[in-house]
Amino acid sequence: LALETALRQALRENQLQVHYQPVIDLAQGRMVAVEALARWRHAERGEIAPCSFIRLAEETKLILPLGGWMARTAIGQFRLWRERGMELDYVSINTSGIELFDPGFVDGLFEALDEHGLEGRHLQIELTENVLMQDYEACRRVLLRLRQQGVRIAIDDFGTGYSSLAYLKQLPIDMLKIDRSFIKDVPGDPGDCAIVETIIAMAHRLGLATVAEGVETEEQEDYLLAIGCERLQGYRYARPLDPVSLERLHADSV
Numbered sequence: 053l054a055l056e057t058a059l060r061q062a063l064r065e066n067q068l069q070v071h072y073q074p075v076i077d078l079a080q081g082r083m084v085a086v087e088a089l090a091r092w093r094h095a096e097r098g099e100i101a102p103c104s105f106i107r108l109a110e111e112t113k114l115i116l117p118l119g120g121w122m123a124r125t126a127i128g129q130f131r132l133w134r135e136r137g138m139e140l141d142y143v144s145i146n147t148s149g150i151e152l153f154d155p156g157f158v159d160g161l162f163e164a165l166d167e168h169g170l171e172g173r174h175l176q177i178e179l180t181e182n183v184l185m186q187d188y189e190a191c192r193r194v195l196l197r198l199r200q201q202g203v204r205i206a207i208d209d210f211g212t213g214y215s216s217l218a219y220l221k222q223l224p225i226d227m228l229k230i231d232r233s234f235i236k237d238v239p240g241d242p243g244d245c246a247i248v249e250t251i252i253a254m255a256h257r258l259g260l261a262t263v264a265e266g267v268e269t270e271e272q273e274d275y276l277l278a279i280g281c282e283r284l285q286g287y288r289y290a291r292p293l294d295p296v297s298l299e300r301l302h303a304d305s306v
């Protein structure tokens with residue numbers, strides 16, 4: 053309860069931050085996108101792990117104001133970066149089921165994009181497979197509205213959730229983000245290689261893009277490139293960074 057009170061206060065007093073982790077396209081040789089990740093530094097407790105305060109936010113519905121704030125902040129930051137000549141294709145935000153099924157969710161995103169003169173294609177939302185299965189029909193309606201405006205839709209932590217693969221051809225999905233648990237031990241682990249190669253082959257047959265998450269080593273990078281995974285994310289390129297550091301990294305890499 054103490055943490056809930058503190059989170060409420062943090063939201064009210066604007067004490068959360070957004071960090072951004074680059075998505076690298078090695079064929080293009082550049083940072084093509086960023087994923088926005090929430091950060092909370094508590095005055096006394098220090099940095100609080102996102103997985104713990106995001107779970108708390110979901111349990112208390114505080115994820116609604118938190119997610120709205122994240123989306124507006126990330127979209128505003130993306131607009132600023134574009135004005136300064138940073139050529140990024142999109143910013144990606146993580147979306148909980150509670151947000152996706154909130155009646156104001158889609159309009160809130162469209163308003164934020166409008167306010168900053170951006171288009172739908174400049175935004176991606178990341179959903180887990182479990183969210184898709186919560187209420188398939190409701191999910192389908194929301195995703196179709198987003199897709200109509202060009203908003204990109206990615207499946208996060210792909211391969212770890214409880215879902216059927218049928219949704220991949222029925223829902224307007226653009227991208228699979230391969231969970232880092234499958235990436236961790238490639239190319240050494242034959243089982244993980246089989247899984248990753250099969251996901252990529254399936255994604256390509258279905259016309260979906262792929263991002264490998266949690267890439268840390270050159271060996272992983274070489275392997276993923278060889279099997280046709282075009283986009284990579286992970287500590288090998290950068291940790292999630294505050295906006296100033298991200299901008300500096302981008303400037304150094306062009």
Ligand code: G
Nearest residue numbers: 088089090102103106119122146147148292
């Ligand atoms: O920040 P870190 O990379 O440790 O993220 C931990 C988890 O918290 C990830 O699963 C990530 O998806 C989730 N997360 C981080 N920021 C947000 C957010 O703004 N909204 C939601 N729903 N989840 C987030």
Ligand code: G
Nearest residue numbers: 146208209265266267268285286287288292
């Ligand atoms: O669930 P989601 O994919 O949104 O989680 C993102 C989380 O993964 C963040 O907490 C981020 O800090 C973490 N992360 C990003 N890149 C790497 C990496 O290369 N290695 C590890 N161990 N974690 C990573």
Ligand code: NA
Nearest residue numbers: 087146178208
């Ligand atoms: Na994510």
Ligand code: MN
Nearest residue numbers: 208209229265
């Ligand atoms: Mn992710």
